[in-house]
Amino acid sequence: MDITSKIRKIATRLLQNGEVDLFMAWEKGDLPFQSKPFFARRVEDVERIIFDEYSIHNLSNALLKFRDRQEKIGLVVKGCDSRGVVRLLEDGQIKRDRLYIVGVCCPGMKDPLQAMRDYSGFNRNLEAAPLAAKCENCIQPNPVIYDELLGEEQPPRVQGERFARVRELEQLSPDERYRFFEDILSRCIRCYACRQACVACNCRTCIFDETKPQWVGRETSISDNMMYHLVRASHMAGRCIECGECERVCPVNIPLMLINQKLIKDVDNFFGPYEAGMQYVEGAKPPLSVYQENDPDDFI
Structure with a gap:
């Protein structure tokens, strides 16, 4: 079962059982490089959830939209996203018991902004899209906080001397x-x-x-x-x-x-x-x- 299917299965369970009020992940846009944040509030919404090589947006930032509310939130986090969740918890922006965190070990993402440039003009080419620059020197591709973990643990991708x-x-x-x-x-x-x-x-x-x-x-x-x-x-x-x-x-x-x-x-x-x-x-x-x-x- 691929990561997308596993995430959908977890989201369905959480929403059906009332364990969360919404589930944050990604959905596909109109173009192949458009994967954007998505909030599923009903079981019927879950089929729109995806996880692919363009799921680059840090979903932890979206938690700020809900800091003054009471909903219980499920969300998918990569390594960097999970560090963002820790930062919000440390700052008292949201409480841990409001979150159900699904961690995904991240193999690295491609940058949709660079893909958009490659796709534009007369020579459209998405095949050679490299890892996003920010992923080339990732020191923590694996989630540091989670309730469930998906995928195989990934090694750090630091190229040469970090600083x-x-x-x-x-x-x-x-x-x-x-x-x-x-x-x-x-x-x-x-x-x-x-x-x-x-x-x-x-x-x-x-x-x-x-x-x-x-x-x-x-x-x-x-x-x-x-x-x-x-x-x-x-x-x-x-x-x-x-x-x-x-x-x-x-x-x-x-x-x-x-x-x-x-x-x-x-x-x-x-x-x-x-x-x-x-x-x-x-x-x-x-x-x-x-x-x-x-x-x-x-x-x-």
Whole structure:
């Protein structure tokens, strides 16, 4: 029995027995590379559920739509999705007893955005679609939290030295680093796609939606762009689950995971060993979400 059939069987059982009020998975769109999030609320909906090579969207982010409600939710998670669930549990955004988690060991996904580019124009070709860039260096393809687990355990897919790009950046002088970030962030159109796709961006009111005071202007100047990315980066420290959705959905191809990986490396160095969302311990918080009176304060 393939993964899709197994997921449908579980979803049918949960909905029939009233164990969940809705079941979150994926459904197929009009084109072969379109697999999109889907919420099944009735047994009749289950036949639309699929799991294939384009089921790339991190479903844990969709749980934020239900944080103030009482429904019990079933959902399918890959490795990165499951780390997102842990982050939401740690932030108190949803309670564990509201979730029935079906884990799927992930062999890697293809990027529907890249497939769309390959499919467009005169030379339509989907056969050669590679793994999504974010999946090429996945350190956790297997779910870290689940009630049922499907599929065979997958090995990490890290290619070479994990923080090689970060170490190259660290070798630059301060002026060279500034010019590097000035160049890449000048492309930002502040569409906020990275924020919307990020499970760690779960504030009820984002600082950048505030108008009194208004923290950044409406224009896309380099100073406002840097303000946006610096504040967002500080919020990601110790909280990024390395799912890569922010970089994948960026329409101007800003290497956002380079910034996040620098933060991941430094948080692990200063507060670790630590990797965000790798295990769920009730009451646990990320390093920068807690403090102790004897914490080092030499920087003050």
